[in-house]
Each structure stands twice: as C-alpha cells, then as structure tokens.
Amino acid sequence: MLHDTIRFSAPKLLAASALGLVLAAPLAQAADTLTLYGNIDIRQINLAFRDMGRIKNIRVHEGDPVKAGAVLGELDQARFQDTVHKAENAVAAQKEIVAKLLAGTRPQKIQQAREHVTAAKAGVQLAEITLKRIRSVERKGFVPPEKLDEAKAKYDQAVANLAAAEAGLNLALQGPQTQDIAAAKYKLASMEAELALAKRVQTDSRLIAPADGVVENRVLEPGDIASPQAPALILALNNPVWARAYLPEPALGKVREGMRAWIESDSFPGKRFPGWVGFISPTAQFTPQPVQTPSVRTTLSYRVRIYACNPDGKLRLGMPVTVQIPLNQTQPVPASQQRCAQ
Secondary structure (H helix, E strand, O other), X not given: OOOOOOOOOHHHHHHHHHHXXXXXXXXXXXXXXEEEEEEEEEEEEEEOOOOOEEEEEEOOOXXXXXXXXXXXXXXXXXXXXXXXXXXXXXXXXXXXXXXXXXXXXXXXXXXXXXXXXXXXXXXXXXXXXXXXXXXXXXXXXXXXXXXXXXXXHHHHHHHHHHHHHHHHHHXXXXXXXXXXXXXXXXXXXXXXXXXXXXXXXXXXXXXXXXXXXXXXXXXXXXXXXXXXXXXXXXXXXXXXXXXXXXXXXXXXXXXXXXXXXXXXXXXXXXXXXXXXXXXXXXXXXXXXXXXXXXXOOOOEXXXXXXXXXXXOOOOOOOOEEEEEEEOOOOOOOOHHHXXXXX
C-alpha cells in the first residue's frame, strides 16, 4: 500500500482563508499538494459468441462478479457435436487406410498372385502345343489356314496373360508405393486438423470471461440467436480502475508518471484510495465540460490517468472524485508496486 501523507501548516491555511482562495479544479494547489478533479473510468468488454447459433443458457445476471475463465453462457450444442462426430469418423476411416498401406500386401494376396502365374504358364504351354500340331498338319493341307491363324492368336493371348500375372505378382511382392503411403498420411493429417477445428468451434460456442469483472448488462437471453457482431454480455473489468482528470498546463512540470496519489470520493467521507499517476497525455486540449469546477473551463490542460487500488469495488464508473498528488516526492512508485491486489 502507499503511505504518503499530505501535510498543511496552520499559517498556510490561514493565509489561504484570508485571501479567499478556493481549491478549484482542474487545479487546486497547496504548498506541497496538487488537487485535481475528475471521474472514475473502468474498461468495458462487449462479450459476443464467436459463432452463430441459438443461445442455450446465460449463467450470470447484472451485478454478478465473475472470474477469468468462467463459463458465462453457451450455445445449443447439437450442431457442433454432430460436426465433431463426423470429423471423428472421417479420421478413424483414414487411419484404417493408412494402416492397411503400411502393412503391405496380405500373404493370401501374394499366394493368389503366384497361382495366377502358374495358371498362366500352363495356358502358354497348352497354346504352344496346339499351335505346333496345327502348324504340322497345315503344311500337309489337312486344315485350312484360318485354323493356324486362330492357334497363333490363342498362343499370343496366353503369353500376354502370363506377362500380366507376373506383373501382378511383382506388385504384390513390392507392396504399396511410397507415394501412396505419403498421400494417405497427408490426407489423415488434414482430417485431423478438421477435427481439431471442429472441437475448437465447439469450445468457442461457450462464452468465457476473459478477465475478472462485474456483469454490467445482460443483452441477450436464452433462445436468442447469437452472432459475433451482437454482444451477449457487457463486462466491466475490476482492474485496472483509474481516475480521469485534467492537468493544467502550469502544473505540467510538477507531475511525473509514477508519482504517488490519493483518490477521494464524497461517497466515502474520510476514506482515501491509494494510487499513482499512470499516464499523462502528450497533447493539450480544452478541459471538457463534464468536469464540474468553479474555474474557467477553457484553460488548456493535459489528460491524466491516476490508477487506483479498488479491492472492494467501491469506485464505480463515472463517480466524481478528488485526486491529491503530493509534490514533494523524490522517487516514483517502483514498477513492481504499480499494481493492486484484487
């Protein structure tokens, strides 16, 4: 926690009272303290489902605190589950094809191919004997020339059948080609990627809290059709919380990022929330009208962000606050301390 203390001497206070000075925003400055006025800002997240579908349930209501990673709602799961099952079955089928290719040719297939070769050889022998017989009697004029031509054709066909049977046996012995195995593996990898995507889409059908926060608005209800363009919930983040104020140009050289600060609110009299200067705008602007101050509003100023420790969630969006920045600081808040335990 931060332990800076603001001190005012009695003479200084009396002098200020005598002169009728008013501590007014955007700048009210005692000898060692700078006072700014502003409002609390909180980051908001519009939470939408990543896919279209009918909302099955929304588990939170306005004002509910949520933790990062909590499931806030989900779409109807039937369509997503069917897609996952289809992809799982496709992967299983392709795995069987790859296993079959890797196992090579079955012994029964090889034996069958050998038998085909044996039968083809017998066919060649028979065709060759028939051709020799017809050729011998054809010379003596006992058979017409057409019979010889028919015998030659049958012999040639038997030789071709033998060549085909031997080629089939060689293929059976060699097994699947390397290219066929590689192609089957690539197809399996593609199907597994489709399965992973289907599971991711199913996971994304649930609305997950990205950070700790409070549900500010419940936009959609169960039964509504969700889409990525339509927020279902609006989440106000618990951390960071900061006061948005405006620093007058004359005080610009007195404030540095990392300086300790205190934040006060009329809602909690006597309570101060510790914080630090986290951001000073590099460009000047006119102080905006919403800043309620008794001073002239057209003074050039620089937007500043004073981060606040807000463990109990008492500082709320838009709350007007007063920021006290002690100016007698010699060292900024270390980076390791520029955070608050929630």
